[in-house]
Amino acid sequence: MSSPEFSDGEAPAEKVTEVSGTGIPVRGNDIDTDQIIPARFMKVVTFDGLGQFSFFDQRFDDDDNEKDHPFNEEKYRGANVLVVNANFGCGSSREHAPQALMRWGIDAVVGESFAEIFAGNCLALGVPTVTADQEDIEALQDYVEANPDAEVDIDVAEETITYGDTVIDATVHDAQRKALVEGVWDTTALMGANEGAVRETARSLPYVPAEHIPGDEA
């Protein structure tokens, strides 16, 4: 998957119907976005270069020595399907978290459940957040650990995850699935097309004075 091309506010046509590649498991419930990218790495005005700081404090000790973490393991190099457990991405709304993971090379995240803001941020980047039952996820994590070079296929449209001879029933949230499969996840362009209706809504709200609506100023 490559970054979409934008032009003149038009929605990118890129459809994300499936993601295939090798997996990388990061185990544990309630992995918050402070762990995915510590706040000190957010003192930047672009998202460029954030990938290297993914899970930084889980990967390095105070003396910058590597700790045990899947993102440090050679066998997972090149993996693009992240497999996590429950409530992944909770806490801070920082889009820096999915941006860092995406720039590390992650194209899809599979897990038991996701925090909402995190899932929304992933969608804005065209990165599916796919859920499945705890048992299925744990089995997939075990499989990926034992077979780091094996392919994992996520079918976003059909809501399945396939690895080896196994097919897991997965869930991709309705709106997310539709947005990804139809390539309409650039909401700026989608909503920008409704400018007239937006102004009408603004005018109908008693707390929005006319001088706050561009074009309506007296």
Added chain:
Amino acid sequence: MSEGTLYDKVWDRHKVTRLPTGQDQLFVGLHLVHEVTSPQAFGMLKERGQEVAFPKRTHATVDHIVPTGNRDRPYRDEAAESMMAELEENVRGSGIEFSDPDSGDQGIVHVIGPEQGLTQPGMTIVCGDSHTSTHGAFGALAFGIGTSQIRDVLATGCVAMEKQKVRKIEVTGELGEGVTAKDVILTIIGKLGTDGGVGHVYEYAGEAIEDLGMEGRMSICNMSIEGGARAGYVNPDETTYEWLKGTDAFADDPEKFERLKPYWESIRTDDDAEYDDVVTIDGSAIEPTVTWGTTPGQTAGITEPIPDPDDLPEEDRDTARRAQKHMRVEPGDTMEGYDIDVAFLGSCTNARLKDLREAAAFVEGREVDDDVRAMVVPGSQRVRDAAEAEGLDEVFKEAGFDWREPGCSMCLGMNDDQLVGDEASASSSNRNFVGRQGSKDGRTVLMSPIMVAAAAVTGEVTDVREMEEVATV
């Protein structure tokens, strides 16, 4: 499906249209902007050659990286200086009002919105910050968004969202002495879990909530997100209206107040409203509550034992074991007596004037323990000025607290205010995640402002009710 709740009504009033994705396009009544999550959004806007659609419905401040000590420009921290400069350029070029440090109005975004009257009932409010839920205390529908969504709002004045379920959380009875709004929300999250609110908006109701002032309601709504709920709200009432009357928006314009009041009344939840879910919590049974672990859901009343991970639901056990190892606590013990090195009174959860008053009333005539470094970081310049006018700064300083300039500070350690090594902090903030306060070995115990004050004085987590003269303001 909920029906007739404030959430349903505010949603309907702001719905522009249904998008092809199945999401609704919602008009944003107020977009709050700060320096950390906005620069990339402004960048994306520029790349597309677009302008800010509703600059007058947008308001900016600087809080996350701003120093709380020496604020001379350029900031000593070059990264902070460049973020500040970027924000200045972005907002000034767009015609967005900016509560910057020279204005006297700067502060944490979730403190300044309510104090300036920007935050009003029946609005949709967004900000690139998960604690935007704070503004729900006024009966607004307020939630945090990511940077790509900030781009959406800047460019279109709208967000794309799916409607969620509404859970009413009814807190009955009266809160006991020494028990505050913070203890209520820590109890709620402890009970419902950090992901209990995913897919839900929380409506806080019941006698204990109605009895709270706006500051307490803000503390509760603020931490909705820690329970997984992206938004939480309290229906507007006389308490809300009294606060609004005193703000910039209405103080000199009583006519505007009267004009908008019928709208605020109209979006209140109907008596016969339907919820997806109702949870009742006995407010009179809530104790001063603290966290023992590394998520805001790992809480215990101050006299309650820390749970044995083996007794918890299976999915919580591993997290609990890791948390207890990190915090160095044992199941069966209580948190009372847990040694602390730092006392932090600040953050968008608890750094308003009332929080400072309560803590000051407690520390007056007492001294910070020799082994504790204690700091007060007011939520805004106005809070700081008002506190100084009452002499609260002197009370804190005499007791041994550091009295600082406003900002997010040690809540997330993006400036110099950080834990060092494995320091333990008694903190009035909202997150005890590993590494959150700036040191990956640091240990955070979340609690109310008066509990922070008590811990600062004794050097350990303390049941404020057992100290003499419990402060009530």
